[in-house]
Amino acid sequence: MEISEIIMLIxxxxxxxxxxxxxxxFDQWWIRAFDFPRIQISILITLVIIAAIIVFDFSAVIHYIAIALLIIGLIFQLHKIYPYTWFAEKEVMKFEDGDPTDNISILVSNVLTPNKDYHKLLEIVKRRQPDVLLTLESDKKWEDALQELEEDYKYTVKVPLDNLYGMHLYSKLKLEETEIRYLVRNDIPSIHGFVRLDDNTRVRIHCMHPRPPSPSEADTSTNRDAELLMLGRDVREQDDSVLVFGDLNDVAWSRTTRLFQQMSGLLDPRIGRGFFNTFHADYRFFRWPLDHVFHSNDFTLIDIAREKHIGSDHFPMYIKLNFERKAELEQNKPEAEEEEKEWAQEKIDDAEPREKGV
Known part of the structure; x- marks a missing residue:
C-alpha cells in the first residue's frame, strides 16, 4: 500500500x-462540541470521500470499508440537519388568512458585553419595531444605552450582570407576573412570566440563556441540558400558550434541543425554512443556529429573519407570529418517548438544580 493511501486512511x-x-x-464538552458544526462536518466529509476515491486504487478491502464508513457518517450528519433545509416539511404553518390581528413580534439579541456598537441594535429596533426585545449578555452599560427605548417599551425586566449572563426584557405589550429565576446556577438568570396580546390573550414566556459546554465555561453539558429539559418537562404540564426564546447555547438539531421540543410540545418555525445561523457573526464558515424562538401550536408564522451584524458575535433573530386557536387542529405537538423522558430526568437529577421546576 502506498504512503498516500496510508495517509488517506488516517x-x-x-x-x-x-x-x-x-x-x-457522553456530555463532556469536547464530545458535545461535535453537535454544533454539522453543516461544516458534512462539507468536509464530502471532500474527504472525493479525495479518497481519487487516491485509493481499491486493491484492498479496507479502501471500500473506509469510504463506506464515511458515507454512513455523512448520512448521519445530513439526517440531523435535513429538517432545517427547504426540502423538509414545515413544522409551523405560514399565516395566510388576511391581515394578522393578534400578533406578536420578538427580537432576540445576544449583544456581547464588551460590544459598544449600541446604535446598531437601536437601528434594528427602530426599523423592526418588535413588540418584545430580549437582550443577552447585557450589562449596566448596555442598560444605559438602551434607556431611550423605554419611552415605547414601558414594561421591562432588567438583570444587568458582568459575567456574560445579564439579560434585559423590553416590551410594548403588558407583562404580568414576571420573575427572575436561577434554575441551575445562582449566577445564571432566566426570566419567566406572561405577556398580554392586543386582544387580551395571555401568553406564558420563558427567556433563557443557559451556560454552554466549553473549556472556559463548563466541562460538561449537564447544566445546560438540565435547564432546557427541566423547562421542557414543565411547559407541557402548564397547558398555556407559550413562547420560549433566547440564546440556548445549543444548536437546533442537537439531541437536547430536539428532546426539549418533544417534552415541551413546542414548535420550531425554522424547520423546513432554513438554518438561520446566528453564531459566529464574524466567521462565515463557522456558523450555526444558537438563538431560538419556540412556540406552542396555537401560533402561525408571519415572518422570520436573521438580522444584520451589530458588532456582537451573534446576529439578532427576529420573528413575528400570529395567535390562532384553530392552528392547534392542524399543527401537531412533538412527542417524547418514555425512554427519552427517563434520560431527560436523569440529566436533570445529575445537575442538582437549585429549583425543582419553573
Missing amino acids: VCGIFLIPSLASATR
Missing part, C-alpha cells in the same frame, strides 16, 4: 470521529 479515520462522538450520550 484522514478517513479522523473524519469518522465527529459522527461517532456525537452519536453517544
Whole structure:
C-alpha cells in the first residue's frame, strides 16, 4: 500500500470521529462540541470521500470499508440537519388568512458585553419595531444605552450582570407576573412570566440563556441540558400558550434541543425554512443556529429573519407570529418517548438544580 493511501486512511479515520462522538450520550464538552458544526462536518466529509476515491486504487478491502464508513457518517450528519433545509416539511404553518390581528413580534439579541456598537441594535429596533426585545449578555452599560427605548417599551425586566449572563426584557405589550429565576446556577438568570396580546390573550414566556459546554465555561453539558429539559418537562404540564426564546447555547438539531421540543410540545418555525445561523457573526464558515424562538401550536408564522451584524458575535433573530386557536387542529405537538423522558430526568437529577421546576 502506498504512503498516500496510508495517509488517506488516517484522514478517513479522523473524519469518522465527529459522527461517532456525537452519536453517544457522553456530555463532556469536547464530545458535545461535535453537535454544533454539522453543516461544516458534512462539507468536509464530502471532500474527504472525493479525495479518497481519487487516491485509493481499491486493491484492498479496507479502501471500500473506509469510504463506506464515511458515507454512513455523512448520512448521519445530513439526517440531523435535513429538517432545517427547504426540502423538509414545515413544522409551523405560514399565516395566510388576511391581515394578522393578534400578533406578536420578538427580537432576540445576544449583544456581547464588551460590544459598544449600541446604535446598531437601536437601528434594528427602530426599523423592526418588535413588540418584545430580549437582550443577552447585557450589562449596566448596555442598560444605559438602551434607556431611550423605554419611552415605547414601558414594561421591562432588567438583570444587568458582568459575567456574560445579564439579560434585559423590553416590551410594548403588558407583562404580568414576571420573575427572575436561577434554575441551575445562582449566577445564571432566566426570566419567566406572561405577556398580554392586543386582544387580551395571555401568553406564558420563558427567556433563557443557559451556560454552554466549553473549556472556559463548563466541562460538561449537564447544566445546560438540565435547564432546557427541566423547562421542557414543565411547559407541557402548564397547558398555556407559550413562547420560549433566547440564546440556548445549543444548536437546533442537537439531541437536547430536539428532546426539549418533544417534552415541551413546542414548535420550531425554522424547520423546513432554513438554518438561520446566528453564531459566529464574524466567521462565515463557522456558523450555526444558537438563538431560538419556540412556540406552542396555537401560533402561525408571519415572518422570520436573521438580522444584520451589530458588532456582537451573534446576529439578532427576529420573528413575528400570529395567535390562532384553530392552528392547534392542524399543527401537531412533538412527542417524547418514555425512554427519552427517563434520560431527560436523569440529566436533570445529575445537575442538582437549585429549583425543582419553573
